[in-house]
Amino acid sequence: xxxxxxxxxxxxxxxxxxxxxxxxxxxxxxxxxxxxxxxxxxxxxxxxxxxxxxxxxxxxxxxxxxxxxxxxxxxxxxxxxxxxxxxxxxxxxxxxxxxxxxxxxxxxxxxxxxxx
Amino acid sequence: xxxxxxxxxxxxxxxxxxxxxxxxxxxxxxxxxxxxxxxxxxxxxxxxxxxxxxxxxxxxxxxxxxxxxxxxxxxxxxxxxxxxxxxxxxxxxxxxxxxxxxxxxxxxxxxxx
Numbered sequence: 001x002x003x004x005x006x007x008x009x010x011x012x013x014x015x016x017x018x019x020x021x022x023x024x025x026x027x028x029x030x031x032x033x034x035x036x037x038x039x040x041x042x043x044x045x046x047x048x049x050x051x052x053x054x055x056x057x058x059x060x061x062x063x064x065x066x067x068x069x070x071x072x073x074x075x076x077x078x079x080x081x082x083x084x085x086x087x088x089x090x091x092x093x094x095x096x097x098x099x100x101x102x103x104x105x106x107x108x109x110x111x112x113x114x115x116x
Numbered sequence: 117x118x119x120x121x122x123x124x125x126x127x128x129x130x131x132x133x134x135x136x137x138x139x140x141x142x143x144x145x146x147x148x149x150x151x152x153x154x155x156x157x158x159x160x161x162x163x164x165x166x167x168x169x170x171x172x173x174x175x176x177x178x179x180x181x182x183x184x185x186x187x188x189x190x191x192x193x194x195x196x197x198x199x200x201x202x203x204x205x206x207x208x209x210x211x212x213x214x215x216x217x218x219x220x221x222x223x224x225x226x227x228x229x
Contacts, residue, residue, distance in 0.1 A: 009156075034217070036220075041125075041222070043120070043206055043222045044208075045220070046219065049217060090159070104218065106158040106159040107158060
């Protein structure tokens with residue numbers, strides 16, 4: 001079955017330190033990979049996506065993610081965390097069905113807490 | 117703001133009520149989606165519309181009834197809901213079906229008493 005795993009329910013980081021939010025996936029073909037962020041009482045906001053090309057993708061607010069095909073991972077990173085980065089982060093994958101794309105499959109989300 | 121608006125933002129209803137959720141996108145997109153977000157669960161895709169035509173219904177109970185009168189508006193009609201239907205209902209849109217980034221509205225927080 002197609003699935004996306006975010007192994008950590010919560011990640012705690014001190015402001016100024018680097019952060020990593022993990023995501024692994026199990027889908028067919030060459031999927032499209034996404035990260036979304038959800039602030040309290042808000043909908044999901046698109047951060048970045050990987051379709052093809054350079055394995056390191058840069059997105060909004062200084063975030064980046066690294067695609068690792070052999071490990072089927074797409075971890076979200078930021079060199080220096082801000083308190084305002086505290087939010088819920090969702091990894092999502094769109095499977096590739098032999099040239100046609102399927103629906104987005106979301107992980108359960110990881111709550112990022114950045115302390116001053 | 118993402119260009120996708122949802123009303124109301126909060127809704128409390130009894131199990132015998134009938135209510136509707138509204139979504140409007142100002143992005144010129146052709147595809148619209150309804151998702152259900154429950155605590156500590158992945159987002160669940162409920163319905164997909166492309167050019168006003170429903171393309172997907174993910175085994176959603178008939179007490180949820182979608183309507184898409186045009187590519188900019190999407191409704192979710194609710195009747196005889198159950199307490200377990202309490203959740204955040206998110207609307208999203210994308211330029212095309214499946215192949216593009218989806219843009220989400222702020223959601224409607226629904227509580228069923």
